[in-house]
Amino acid sequence: PYPTDPPYNISSSTVITREGGKFGVAKPISMDFGAWDHGVIKPKDWVPLAVEKLKPCGVFVSLYDKRYISHLCDLLEELGLTIRHVGGWHKKNPAPQARKVKWQNALELFVIATMNKGTGHHYNYREGQHHDVITTPICQGNERLDHPTQKPLRLADPIIRWWSFPGDIVLDPFCGTGTFLVKAKQLGRRYIGIDSKEEYCEMSKWRLSQTETPLTEWIP
DSSP states (O other): OEEEOOOOOOOOSOEEOOOOBTTBOOOOEESOOOGGGSSSSOHHHHHHHHHHHOOTTOEEEEEEOTTTHHHHHHHHHHTTOEEEEEEEEEESSOOOOTTOSSOOOOEEEEEEEESSSSSOSOOOGGGOOOOSEEEEOOSOGGGOOSOTTOOOHHHHHHHHHHSOOTTOEEEETTOTTTHHHHHHHHTTOEEEEOOSOHHHHHHHHHHHHTOOOOSSOOOO
């Protein structure tokens, strides 16, 4: 499968300043995630390349900004894929709305699509039923590294657990700190990660070196 978290191209110059709490002054939150999130690469630049490499039983999974995810779905359907879900990640602890003009942004969307129209794609139904919403906190604590949009392992877990089998190859073309790769290794999948920034590749390599493989060995 292709589980990935590409640039959303939504960065701005906004900085959210937060008041001090019981543990002292809170750090400001910058909404400029980096040069890579300023329209450098868009879905039409990479999705066709990814789809070319998918096997007939392959699965495509990508998070994307909720304002533009319909564009991603349209592109996938133009390329012949079948949309299985537009699901949601419900963040239990989103960034606060310091301006006091709207609700907190606690929802990110993802699309799941397959190469085939009926059955035959890799879907691990033996794991049981699952909602099309994943509820988990944003990345924090010891898991958090120096990446502005790092995704938590608890988000990656059901995506890889349900939409691939042990021994499958998990390829993330925007691997960042390697969240999907680490979870793939934990669940007995093979993995390939790609990122344009060498420092993020090094973070991924370090996390993978700290991750143990399952005791059970997959036999094809």
